[in-house]
Amino acid sequence: MAENHVSDASVQIADEKSVEDIKRRRFITGLTAGFGAVGGAVAVTPFVLSMSPSERAKNAGAPVQYDYSKIQNGQMVKVEWRGKPVVLLKRTPEMMEGLNIISDELADVGSEASIQPDYAKNDTRSDPAKPDLLVMEGVCTHLGCSPVEKLAIGPDPQMGDDSQGGFFCPCHGSKFDLAGRVYKNVPATTNMPVPPFKFVDNLIVIGEDDGRA
């Protein structure tokens, strides 16, 4: 067999070489293979990085504006920002009262583990200048579905009998109140995020707050 000839020959060669030579040979082989591996890793890099968001995708993340004076009491609109639905909800006084009634059933009342700007880290999760206006990414913190609004106060098949209004995620049944705060014992564990925003006259600018606190 051809293979046997090769292995016989290598045994013979090994016998003639000194131990020092074999050590050297192993070192050089290892070094070559090591450099080959580094070269391979370098070659893979551009392919891996080519899958990251492109410059065009990064530019598409610019702030959006909306005339919030058009929103009526109890009305909700959705604005698209970075491809995500941003909820603008002008809450009625009853809705605002409801937020306190169900606070025992919430998992993160103080929004400690949740994402929001400091000016929205309060019980209503809104800007103290306009507490009734909820500005929130309508994205479930479980797996990114868009929860359905259940604005009515009263019994609801999904929200329960004592519902004070809220949001229900149809994907996995997570429940949120009208400040986007998550209920206990549902798949999601943090409140829905509040994006940075600022007011300019009648306009709300979503995605930009000039670093205010």
Add this chain to the structure above:
Amino acid sequence: MAIHRHDNHKSANGFMEWMDARMPVTKVWNEHLAEYIAPKNFNFWYYFGSLAILVLVIQLVTGIFLTMHYKPDAALAFASVEYIMRDVPYGWLVRYMHSTGASAFFVVVYLHMFRGVIYGSHREPREMVWLIGCVIFVALMAEAFMGYLLPWGNMSYWGAQVIISLFDVIPFVGPALTEWIRGDFVISDATLNRFFAFHVILLPLILVALVFLHLVALHHVGSNNPDGIDIYDELDEDGKPKDGIPFHPYYTVKDLVGVCGFLILYMGVIFFFPDFGGIFLEKDNFAPANPLQTPPDIVPLWYFTPFYSILRASTTTLLTFFAYSSVVIGIAAALFTKFKAPIRIGFVAAGVIAAIVFLNSSGKAWGVILMAAAIVCFFLLPWLDRSPVKSIRYRSLPFKIALAIFILAFFILGYLGMNAPTPIKTLLAQVCTCIYFAFFVLMPWFTSIGKTKPLPTRVTMKEEH
């Protein structure tokens, strides 16, 4: 020189002689078909291996023709699928063959896996066949998931949104990883384009390579059979198995009967129930993707629903139950096993630590871990199964009962995953999730108890000669 001059495969004619000297055509044909010896007692369950290859070929061929008309562009994709359905001659047929083929693939593969479990085909020496098969199953799930985004329907969009978000829970790198997978901050044109590339190039190549390896490993160890005994234990005077027959022509012809039966059902679905009542093609996917509007009942396709149910069953209730049961299991392990005292104390400590971890971690991360674990369990099957016999025909009663309960739980999980969650249904899903994992965790125990039946020396068939 690499020519194998000692092969005793006889070439059929002068041309084949010329060919065989240059490429081992006759050798490969004989070793894998004409002289591949398979047990003579293959039954109905043995159709599904060859059927899986048939469906793979159908998917490859129909896929090629679909790419001739499909546009992997978020602005054009949905319309191009409608164009295939309405304007391309026989486009509807090719597309329905592909969409029904996806479901048929999973039907066939699930039945193929079930065959492996009931006849012990995963057991020694076929562990590698089983492991490669499990990798094929995972690759097939990836292929199906990526293919499902391509029509760019609303369920395509939101299904991808949910599954890609699973990677968010990985500590530290999760959010960056999901951004890298999507190629954008949201599911977008970039995501669609790359899923197309993976679906039509990368994963089909991987699948074909894995199927090849699956067969290489299988033909190295030989096929199992419904009796789970080794046919090479009983040889005739020529040294060939008494109960073996050549794969070709016996099983090629038998499998053709299976192919006919399969095609009747498959074509029946294609021509008369192409959406299968919303199970093979979901209603919400007949509307284009809308990033601002989640479908009212977002559900994956039926073949993912058992795992999807496990994902959403993971709430505080389930984790609390897991916490208490890990303490109970730890104490039971300490009381009823015969290890030394320090190891037994270790069992209790491990149970308590597990309980603390369960009580202090989030249901979201555990949902992903459990869903992944549910699939990893299949990989471990050859080592969890401790029964002295392979086939269900000779297994003890506890195994049969456990398997029946597991299959029932698997079906219930599948059903629940197709429906909107309610408190009762979530509780039922949690019970079935516990049964699912208990089946694997307790397998070393229930496969080693009970009385197994004595094995025959020769394979058994309905009509003995």
